[in-house]
Each structure stands twice: as structure tokens, then as C-alpha cells.
Amino acid sequence: MSIDQAPSARGLSTGPRLGSRASREAILLAARARFAKDGFSGSTIRGIAGDAGVDASLVMQYFGSKNELFAAVIASGPNTISRIAEAFDGPEASLGERVTRAFFEVWDGDPGESEPLQALLRAAIGSEQAATQLRDLIQERVLVDLGPRLQHDADMKTRIEIASSMLVGVVVGRRLVGLDALVRQDRDSLVGYIAPAIQAILSAGAHSAQLGVVM
Amino acid sequence: MSIDQAPSARGLSTGPRLGSRASREAILLAARARFAKDGFSGSTIRGIAGDAGVDASLVMQYFGSKNELFAAVIASGPNTISRIAEAFDGPEASLGERVTRAFFEVWDGDPGESEPLQALLRAAIGSEQAATQLRDLIQERVLVDLGPRLQHDADMKTRIEIASSMLVGVVVGRRLVGLDALVRQDRDSLVGYIAPAIQAILSAGAHSAQLGVVM
DNA sequence: GAAAGTTCTCAACAACTGTTGAGAACTAAA
DNA sequence: TTTAGTTCTCAACAGTTGTTGAGAACTTTC
Numbered sequence: 001m002s003i004d005q006a007p008s009a010r011g012l013s014t015g016p017r018l019g020s021r022a023s024r025e026a027i028l029l030a031a032r033a034r035f036a037k038d039g040f041s042g043s044t045i046r047g048i049a050g051d052a053g054v055d056a057s058l059v060m061q062y063f064g065s066k067n068e069l070f071a072a073v074i075a076s077g078p079n080t081i082s083r084i085a086e087a088f089d090g091p092e093a094s095l096g097e098r099v100t101r102a103f104f105e106v107w108d109g110d111p112g113e114s115e116p117l118q119a120l121l122r123a124a125i126g127s128e129q130a131a132t133q134l135r136d137l138i139q140e141r142v143l144v145d146l147g148p149r150l151q152h153d154a155d156m157k158t159r160i161e162i163a164s165s166m167l168v169g170v171v172v173g174r175r176l177v178g179l180d181a182l183v184r185q186d187r188d189s190l191v192g193y194i195a196p197a198i199q200a201i202l203s204a205g206a207h208s209a210q211l212g213v214v215m
Numbered sequence: 216m217s218i219d220q221a222p223s224a225r226g227l228s229t230g231p232r233l234g235s236r237a238s239r240e241a242i243l244l245a246a247r248a249r250f251a252k253d254g255f256s257g258s259t260i261r262g263i264a265g266d267a268g269v270d271a272s273l274v275m276q277y278f279g280s281k282n283e284l285f286a287a288v289i290a291s292g293p294n295t296i297s298r299i300a301e302a303f304d305g306p307e308a309s310l311g312e313r314v315t316r317a318f319f320e321v322w323d324g325d326p327g328e329s330e331p332l333q334a335l336l337r338a339a340i341g342s343e344q345a346a347t348q349l350r351d352l353i354q355e356r357v358l359v360d361l362g363p364r365l366q367h368d369a370d371m372k373t374r375i376e377i378a379s380s381m382l383v384g385v386v387v388g389r390r391l392v393g394l395d396a397l398v399r400q401d402r403d404s405l406v407g408y409i410a411p412a413i414q415a416i417l418s419a420g421a422h423s424a425q426l427g428v429v430m
Numbered sequence: 431g432a433a434a435g436t437t438c439t440c441a442a443c444a445a446c447t448g449t450t451g452a453g454a455a456c457t458a459a460a
Numbered sequence: 461t462t463t464a465g466t467t468c469t470c471a472a473c474a475g476t477t478g479t480t481g482a483g484a485a486c487t488t489t490c
Contacts, residue, residue, distance in 0.1 A: 023437080039341045041256045045478065055439050060479060124392055125340045126254045131392050138394065158396040162385060162408055165397065169384015170377060176340050178350055181373040182380065193377055197412035238467080260448065270469050275449060 024062050026052040031059075032073050033111070035119035039126045040070055070123065074133070077116030080106045081138075085145035096199025100191050103167040108175065108187065118175065121168065138164075163201045170194060239277050241267040246274075247288045248326070250334035254341045255285055285338065289348075292331030295321045296353075300360035311414025315406050318382040323390065323402065333390065336383065353379075378416045385409060 030051035034043040045066055049056040063069040087102035088095065107114050120137070123130035146160065170190070174182040182190070245266035249258040260281055264271040278284040302317035303310065322329050335352075338345035361375065385405070389397040397405070 039254075039256075041254070042341055044476080046476085056478085057440085057480075058438055061438080066478065122340055125337055125387065126257055135393055135395075154396070158400060159408065161388060161394045161396045162405075165384040165388030165394065166381035166409075166412070167384070169380040169382070169387065172340065172384065172387070173376060173380030177346050179353065179376045179380065180350075181369070181376045185373060190377075193374065193416065194381075197381070197415045200412045200415050201408065259446085261446085271448085272450075272470085273468055276468080281448065 023052070023054055023058065027054060027059055027062060027069075028072060028076060031069055032076065032115045032119065035070060035073055036111075036115040036122065038122075040066075040119075040123040040130060041126060045069075070119075070130075074116055074120050074137075078113055079141070080113060080117060081141040082145045085142075088146065092203055095202055096197070097191060097195040099163065099202065100167065100195045100198050103164075103171075104187050104191065107168070107171045121172070122176065159201050163198050166201070167194070167198065238267070238269055238273065242269060242274055242277060242284075243287060243291060246284055247291065247330045247334065250285060250288055251326075251330040251337065253337075255281075255334075255338040255345060256341060260284070285334075289331055289335050293328055294356070295328060295332060296356040297360045300357075303361065307418055310417055311412070312406060312410040314378065314417065315382065315410045315413050318379075318386070319402050319406065322383070322386040336387070337391070374416050378413050381416070382409070382413065 027048065031043070031048045034048050034051065037043075045059050046056045048069075049059050052059075059069060063072055083106055084099065084102045087098040090098055107117055120130065120134055124134035125131070142160070170182065173179045174190075185193075242263065246258070246263045249263050249266065252258075260274050261271045263284075264274050267274075274284065278287055298321055299314065299317045302313040305313055322332055335345065335349055339349035340346070357375070385397065388394045389400075389405075400408075
């Protein structure tokens with residue numbers, strides 16, 4: 001009945017505590033990898049549980065449902081958009097290269113950072129529901145992180161979405177589809193190819209009538 | 216036993232023929248739309264059959280299996296890559312615009328043309344098997360259609376794959392994810408934003424050391 | 431030792447999946 | 461009308477899916 005019956009007057013109680021976080025994290029790790037590789041509907045809870053060396057029902061016990069597990073995977077990623085947003089600070093002449101490089105570091109680098117993003121992208125392309133989730137994430141974060149850096153300018157927002165889509169497209173071609181000429185390139189030479197194009201998208205406003213946006 | 220027992224010495228025989236092609240085509244149409252919308256594993260034969268106003272087993276009877284139905288949908292699309300390849304013919308100054316416009320006409324236009332492509336892309340992003348299928352398709356067709364137009368140049372092949380990935384990325388952002396600033400733009404203004412970037416990718420070889428490729 | 435609390439597994443359910451075989455419903459020829 | 465051939469549906473299969481509830485196995489406190 002009463003809460004204060006706790007054994008040693010603390011929140012800690014009797015049972016085993018060591019395995020708890022370890023299994024939970026193993027599940028999250030396995031789910032991250034599988035969602036990134038097979039998409040949402042292509043991944044199964046039994047498969048994830050098997051990878052984590054755990055029974056499927058434990059996954060349910062920790063995360064409630066497959067949808068919540070997926071949400072936990074997405075939430076487990078660090079705030080990548082703010083890292084990309086930081087690339088907007090600096091001289092305009094090298095804007096394309098900074099943004100391109102930041103994108104590759106986030107999407108093409110450490111699995112802990114890239115796998116949740118790839119999972120979200122795969123799921124978003126695979127189902128309308130996840131697409132809404134991704135859309136909202138972009139909508140929120142981009143406004144929060146990029147808003148202060150740029151004046152509210154519909155044209156610049158369009159340019160950012162185009163440039164982002166292009167960069168994501170290259171990552172999709174390289175990592176998800178596996179186009180061989182893209183896979184073979186190392187990151188630096190890819191940046192060499194791509195940065196001028198991104199620069200053309202992002203800084204073209206400076207050549208047109210209404211400008212003074214970025215700097 | 217013998218084949219020549221056919222009633223009127225023709226290939227035509229007794230049963231109803233009207234429904235045949237109509238149902239087959241209705242199934243193919245429904246499958247095209249659903250694969251494009253929900254991906255491969257997200258689509259069900261029962262759902263496709265329901266859209267076509269037909270029992271699920273009829274789908275099996277016509278196409279044998281879900282995989283073969285998918286292959287039929289992919290094969291039903293016209294040869295889009297050759298249409299894009301044609302855009303490479305012409306003055307180099309407007310190469311970016313021609314290619315960009317051709318891409319949008321193919322990927323963002325008539326459902327009969329764009330839906331098989333979107334279906335293949337969704338499936339390729341959703342599973343490794345379909346990714347191989349897409350990779351092979353690109354490998355074959357690009358070499359066949361673009362090979363004669365360009366000299367065999369690894370650098371140009373890389374540039375083409377990058378530009379294609381970028382354009383596909385924009386289509387994904389616009390059609391599959393639904394980024395609102397991209398959805399709002401009409402095609403012409405999108406081309407206005409994007410063409411210079413594609414031009415930068417495709418014709419940048421002319422500015423670098425080893426050149427003479429495109430012209 | 432017993433008791434309490436935690437972590438985890440077993441077995442099963444209900445729904446849905448692709449797929450199959452048998453037989454209706456219909457159409458055209460005899 | 462009978463017969464043969466075609467188009468299509470019904471009912472069911474075996475497997476997999478997410479999900480659930482009961483109870484083992486283990487750890488700490490008394």
C-alpha cells in the first residue's frame with residue numbers, strides 16, 4: 001500500500017540490476033542496425049531479439065510495441081541537424097564545402113549517428129506514417145536550428161530543402177543502393193565533386209535580386 | 216491427346232475472352248500504384264486484388280507469385296533511361312537544364328512512367344535484393360544508352376551517378392517524403408533552382424585538368 | 431535460511447501473410 | 461441442350477507477425 005515500505009529508505013530495491021540496462025541497450029543496438037538495414041516493415045521483433053540474444057517478449061516488456069521501439073531508435077540518435085546547422089556559420093565562399101562535409105560526417109560516418117538516420121529514411125520511404133515523422137522532425141529541428149542563423153526567407157528555405165535532398169540522394173545512392181562509382185570514391189573526392197553544386201544551390205540568392213541572406 | 220482437336224482450326228477456343236486482359240491489366244495497374252505507394256513488403260496481394268476488384272488467387276494465377284508480379288510492374292514501365300540519355304545530346308551550356316528537365320518529366324510526371332520507377336526505388340531502399348535489381352538495371356541501361364554518347368571515362372561516370380543521385384534525392388524529398396517547400400514549387404521553378412547545380416556537376420570536367428570529355 | 435523484487439523465458443493467441451486446389455460462373459461452339 | 465474451354469472465386473493450408481500472461485531463474489534484503 002504505502003510507498004515508504006521501501007527496504008532501505010531508498011529507491012533501490014532487491015532484484016538484480018546489472019542485466020537491466022545491458023539487455024535494454026543490446027536490444028536498442030540490434031534494433032538500430034536492423035531498422036537501418038531492413039527498414040521498418042522488413043524488420044521483425046523476433047529477429048531483433050535474436051540479434052540481442054534475448055527473447056522477443058523482453059523487447060515488448062521494455063519498449064511496449066514495435067512502433068515505440070522504432071521511436072526509441074530514432075530518439076537515440078544525437079541531434080544531427082544542429083551539427084549540420086553549425087556548418088552554415090562561416091565565410092560564404094566555402095559554405096557549400098562545409099555543409100557537404102558536415103552532411104557526410106553525419107550520414108556516412110559513425111553508426112551510432114548514421115544508423116538512426118538511415119533507419120528513419122528507409123522507414124520514411126517505405127511508409128507514409130514514418131514519412132510524416134521525418135517531415136515533422138525536419139520541420140521542427142530545421143526551424144529551431146537554422147532559424148536564428150537565417151532571416152525568415154521562403155526562398156532560402158527552399159534552397160536548403162533542395163540542397164538537403166540532393167545530399168541525402170547521394171548518400172542513398174552510395175549507402176543504400178550501392179552505386180559502384182559512388183561506393184568506390186572516398187569521402188574527400190566526393191566532397192570535391194559535390195561541394196560546388198551545393199554552393200550553387202545555397203548561395204545563388206546572392207546573385208539574384210533579393211540577397212544579403214546568408215552573410 | 217492430340218493438339219489439332221481445336222474446334223475451328225484456330226487458336227481461338229470456346230471460353231470467355233473479354234475479361235481476361237481487362238482483369239490482368241487492372242491487377243497490374245493496382246499493383247503499380249500500391250508498390251509505388253507502400254513499397255514491396257508493405258503491399259499485400261490481397262490489397263492489390265481488392266483494388267482491382269478481384270480475388271487474390273486470380274493474381275497468383277496470372278502472375279505466379281508476388282515477386283513475379285513486382286517484376287512485371289517494373290518491366291511494364293517504358294525505357295526511361297534512354298529518354299534521359301537523349302537529354303545529353305545538345306549544346307553543353309544547357310546540359311544541366313536539359314537533364315534536369317528530362318529527369319522531372321520521367322520521375323515526376325505520368326504515373327504510367329513514374330510509378331514503376333518509384334516502386335523500384337522504394338523497394339530498392341527497402342530491401343537488399345531489390346537494390347541489386349536496381350543496381351543492375353542502372354548498370355546495364357546506363358552503359359548501353361550513355362556509352363555511345365560519352366567517351367569511356369570513369370570520371371564522367373562518377374559525375375553522372377552523382378547527378379542522378381541528386382536528382383533522385385530531390386524527387387524523393389518532393390514525392391516520397393513530402394518536404395513542403397519542395398511540394399509547393401512548380402516544376403519550372405524547381406528546374407530553375409536545380410539546373411545550375413547539375414550543370415556544375417556534369418560539366419565541371421571542362422574546368423579541371425583532364426578535360427575534353429563532354430565537348 | 432526465507433521473503434521480496436527484479437529480469438527474463440516459455441508457450442500460446444489472434445491476425446495476417448503468400449500460396450494452393452477444387453470447383454463455381456460464364457461463354458462459345460456442337 | 462449439351463459439351464468444352466475459359467475466367468474467376470471459395471475455402472483452406474502453413475508460416476510468420478506483433479503481442480500477451482504466467483511463471484521460471486536469479487539477486488538482494490531480512
